Structure formats: C-alpha cells, structure tokens
Amino acid sequence: MLDQSIQDLLSRSLKRIEAAQSPAELEAVRVDALGRKGALAAFSKEMGKLPPDERKRIGMVLNQAKQSLESSYESRERAFAADALSARLDAEWLDLTLPAPGPRRGHLHPITRIQRELEDLFGSLGFTVLDGPEVETEYYNFDALNIPATHPARDMQDTFWLDGGRLLRTHTSPVQVRGMERLGPPLRMIAPGRVFRNESVDASHEHTFYQLEGMMVDRNVSVGNLIYFMKTLLTAIFHRDVTVRLRPGYFPFVEPGFELDIQCLICGGPGCPVCKQSGWVELLPCGLVHPNVLRTSGIDPAVWGGFAFGLGLTRLVMMRYGIDDIRQLQGGDLRFLEQF
Ligand code: FA5
DSSP states (O other), X not given: OHHHHHHHHHHHHHHHHHHOOSHXXXXXXXXXXXXXXXXXXXXXXXXXXXXXXXHHHHHHHHHHXXXXXXXXXXXXXXXXXXXXXXXXXXXXXXXXXXXXXXXXXXXXXXXXXXXXXXXXXXXXXXXXXXXXXXXXXXHHHTGGGTOOTTXXXXXXXXXXXXXXXXXXXXXSTHXXXXXXXXXXXXXXXXXXXXXXXXXXXXXXXXXXXXXXEEEEEXXXXXXXXXXXXXXXXXXXXXXXXXXXXXXXXXXXXXXEEEEEEEEOTTTSSSOOTTTTTSSEEEOOOEEEEOHHHHHHTTOOTTTOEEEEEEEEHHHHHHHHHTOSOXXXXXXXXXXHHTTO
16 A cells, blocks of 8 residues: 555656756655655655564665655756756857957047147148146246236236246246247247136136147248248148138237137137127237347347247137037037047
C-alpha cells in the first residue's frame, strides 16, 4: 500500500516538475514533495510503524524516489538558470565590432572665430598680434592716452576700480602704449582682448565684451591709410559691401577722431533694439594718433605719425551672424552656441 502511494507521489511529482513554467512553480513542487513537512517526510514517518523487514524495503523505495525527485528537480532548476542567463545575454548584448562613436568635439566660440580671422588678415598685412593685461594701471588705461585724472573724458568709460588704484581695463587702447614702448616705430600691431565697463546691460551693451585695437605708426601716415585698412577689415569679415558712415568722433588720444558706424544688419536700417532705433551701430572708432600719445611713449611726432582704431569686436560678431542680443554671446547657453 505505502509502496504504491510512494510510486504515485513520485510519478505525480515528476510530471509537475516537468510541467513547471517558472522557478516559483518548481519550488512549490519541491516543498510539497521533498520539504520538511512534505509528502516524502510523511511517508518516512509512517514507515517507522512497519515491521523491520518491511521497513527496510520501503526505506529503499523511499530513498530511490527521493533521489529520483532530487535529480529531476536539480536538472529543471539548472534549465531555468540557463534560460535566465541567455535572456539576460540577449537583453544586454553588445556588438563589440561596431565602430566607437568617437569623442564629442567642441568648437570655437564665434568671438574667437572672428578674432582669429582678423588676426590672420592683419598678420598678412604685416601687423604683430599683441596681448596686454586685463588688470591695468591708471597710467596705461588713461594717463598715457592723453586722459589725465581731471579730464572729463574719464567719465566716458565707467570704470571698475580695484584696490591700489588699479582697474579692469575699459578698452584695449592701453596695449597701444605698451606696443609703442616695447617695439618702437615703425610699428603695425593689433591687440584683441576682453574689456570691462561698469554699465547697465542691454541688447547691445555688455559689462564684459571684446575689442580689437589696431595701430600703425610710420612716416607719412594719413587718413587715407586709415580708411584703406578699415575698408579691408570690413570686406574681409562681411565678404560683401556693407553701408558705413564716417563722422567726427572725440577721443583724447586721436586727432582728428572718427566714429565709423555700420548700417544695422539686424534690422537693415529701419531701427531695432540693437541699434537703439537709429539704424546705425557704432563699431569702429578711429583716428590719427595724437602727438601727445606718441611723445609720452618716446616717439617723436615730428618724424612719425600713426593711426589707431578700437573695433567693437563683440558687436562685429553680432552683425556678422545676425545676433540680436549681445547677452546671448556670453550667456553660456550651449543651445545657442552650438549653432555656430
Ligand atoms: C574706445 O574704447 C576707444 N578706445 C576706441 C578707439 C581706439 C578710438 C583707438 C580711437 C582710436 P568706445 O568707448 O567707443 O571707444 O568703444 C569702442 C567700441 O566698443 C564701440 O564702437 C562699440 O562697438 C564697442 N563697445 C563700447 N561699449 C560697449 C559695450 N558696453 N558692450 C559692447 N560693445 C561696446
């Protein structure tokens, strides 16, 4: 009787093991048949009540059934583990032969791009590219440029003053003075760089922006030379004719002084926030170097003359790319910068 019950349990359980669809179903069969309170354990208890001979025989039957169940259980368990592994390998499969995507490449900021174009242009015309400090002394930023302490022109450029009478340079013109001191005449130099002004910010004014200073000192330099270089500069950047106007401008370090304005390329003339509704953008103040400036830097104005200009590089970049708000250029928004 017990014999038969064990065989029945065995064949039932083997079928269930075979049919199990998940590790959880398989585990349920193990608990029912092989568990501490399972069917085999119950048979084992009953077996204790049998006479010794019969107990020995049933013991062997029970053992065989147990071994057969355990081995069937283990092989099904291994099959589930293998299925799980291959499902994971499928999901996480990587094609190691695919080419790598490569490093993400950056690109130059539009101001740097135009700056480099101008450095190449002026380099090809015999100009040296000079650098100067952003933290300047009053002497180089003002005094040596014919702007003494009491001069009202100091108020034309709102200055960030630092400790010890130093300042953040308000323009790139101090590099003219450093260039004249270092290289002497004849001289052709440009000095691109960052400048700072304590002004309120709007569509065309930043507190931190870029200028590109230019200077030529030689014998017989005239306004004609100046205009030639200004035209060459604008044609190289815009690759087409742009409408400009030249009007008198006052800067203590040049005489005569001019303002070269460009017709606003954002609105094309009728007026917008960038040109303050005037249709014109101040871009390129310039003039012939004032004799006092030459003299202060040890150059004899009776022998040498020169022209100088102070290009608003940030504004030039706005005109070149049609950027209608100066704040975008240094706002750090990559979505904007990635367009260039
Ligand atoms: C000067 O800074 C003179 N050093 C230029 C100069 C050099 C004249 C040599 C003569 C000879 P100005 O303050 O106008 O000049 O500035 C020059 C240019 O910088 C302006 O025409 C304009 O294009 C640009 N600029 C001035 N202020 C700002 C600002 N807040 N934000 C952006 N661009 C500005």
